[in-house]
Amino acid sequence: MNILDLIALARMGCASKMTEISSSRLADALGSSQQTASRKIRDLEREEYIVREVLPRGQRIKLTSRGIEVLRTVHQELDKILQEHEPCTYIINGEVVSGLGEGSYYMKIKGYVDQFKSKLGFEPFPGTLNIKLKTEDDRRIRQTLQKLGGIRIQGFKQGDRTFGPVKCFRARVDELEAAIVIPDRTHHGFDKLEIISPKKIREALNLKDGDIVSVKVEV
Amino acid sequence: MNILDLIALARMGCASKMTEISSSRLADALGSSQQTASRKIRDLEREEYIVREVLPRGQRIKLTSRGIEVLRTVHQELDKILQEHEPCTYIINGEVVSGLGEGSYYMKIKGYVDQFKSKLGFEPFPGTLNIKLKTEDDRRIRQTLQKLGGIRIQGFKQGDRTFGPVKCFRARVDELEAAIVIPDRTHHGFDKLEIISPKKIREALNLKDGDIVSVKVEV
DNA sequence: ATTACTAATCATCGAGTAA
DNA sequence: TTTACTCGATGATTAGTAA
Helix, strand or coil: CCHHHHHHHHHHHHCCCCEECCHHHHHHHHCCCHHHHHHHHHHHHHCCCEEEEEECCEEEEEECHHHHHHHHHHHHHHHHHHHHHCCCEEEEEEEEECCCCHHHHHCCCHHHHHHHHHHHCCCCCCCCEEEECCCHHHHHHHHHHHHCCCEEECCEEECCEEECCEEEEEEEECCEEEEEEEECCCCCCCCEEEEECCCCHHHHCCCCCCCEEEEEEEC | CCHHHHHHHHHHHHCCCCEECCHHHHHHHHCCCHHHHHHHHHHHHHCCCEEEEEECCEEEEEECHHHHHHHHHHHHHHHHHHHHHCCCEEEEEEEEECCCCHHHHHCCCHHHHHHHHHHHCCCCCCCCEEEECCCHHHHHHHHHHHHCCCEEECCEEECCEEECCEEEEEEEECCEEEEEEEECCCCCCCCEEEEECCCCHHHHCCCCCCCEEEEEEEC
16 A cells, blocks of 8 residues: 555545545546556555445545544654654744734634634734744745644635635744744745734834844744 | 655654664565665665665665655645544543652642633642553544643743643543643653643542543543 | 456566675 | 675556446
8 A cells, every 4th residue: 555645535635525536536646547546546445545435427535544544643653753853943033024914804813713712722912923034044944834734724714705724833922922824825925924922912022113023933 | 756665764763864774674664675675775865865875784874855855745745634634522541540749749839720720710629630541542642632732821930940831621521620731841751641620530530540531622 | 427357568576696 | 794686476557448
């Protein structure tokens, strides 16, 4: 069994529910022929990593708990490996700048706020502190965070609007409890950092535009 | 390239530094022949996932940043997949064991007690119920909690002693209101769980060492 | 459009062995 | 002990095609 086959199916949605996956679609994802994908699916079924339902024109697939188990094991392995490899504390310095108010908008959306509350343990002040990263080093750390797992906030739909997934990193701005927020599909470049906190950071730390702040993040 | 080969090398220490790995040792880890392991190492080197140094009797291997990158990518994939798959209620089973009395010590410290009172809504009985996790599943849930946010209790200084930050998860031990307490920098391993409650759990539920209890936690 | 069989081709494996 | 070669055997892949 190749773990990548299972991952491919999982990311197509088979982890959570019966999902229509034709053998040629899996073939595309794996970069193989339709025949190979078909055989791999049969193999995974035989080894009970997936269950499926073959219909007249197509099939529906879902990972079994045994399949999920495999993914979890590998995930945990990688967790350990990467944890040891990464430094556990980063310090990012940046300049306080004014945002466009979108932060304030997003921090009022219930779908986000509820998740922040349960996953970070605090209700964010409805607004974000925007930091501009001036040095290459700081931008590099930001880019590293982008790649790391962090605390995942799931995307959701509200009305006809879709709110994308973001991730967070617990941080401290001069001892003040806070979190860095990074959208999965980031719009602005790698030189901005958005920070949330239970309090209004600007007031709590008496900050104004142009001030340099130090953000400590532990991963 | 098979990701499992790279993972095997990484968990043997090659992620962080040049590490002596003979082809037969890798063969053991992969469950293959020495020849196959040797060829796989050469392949990984050719594709620049690792660098190595072949000595008269042995070799030293280290993952390149390209190699680490691959692990990180897979890790992140799995992160997303498993995140969506995680349930919001966990049930942890474990065996009641005697602690060393530290729980009782910490539960008398005002700096902690006040925070428990305000953040959990109850004053903890001055003592903890210690649970030993017997199965891999239970330990995995514990490890998951470690990563999640929970209710944060801040660290503080008192005199010349520093008390580290901990986090809590509201829980129930057989319907009894309680909370799991997990120190940020945990001293003991992942097979112990400390539980606090407004009442003395042992008496309220008539428990003794060796009894199995079920802890339900919602995140 | 599907899934999946067959048969030919291609890649991988490991015993034996050299250096 | 090592690493790593050759080469026959075994497995995996895919084109062609049936259903």
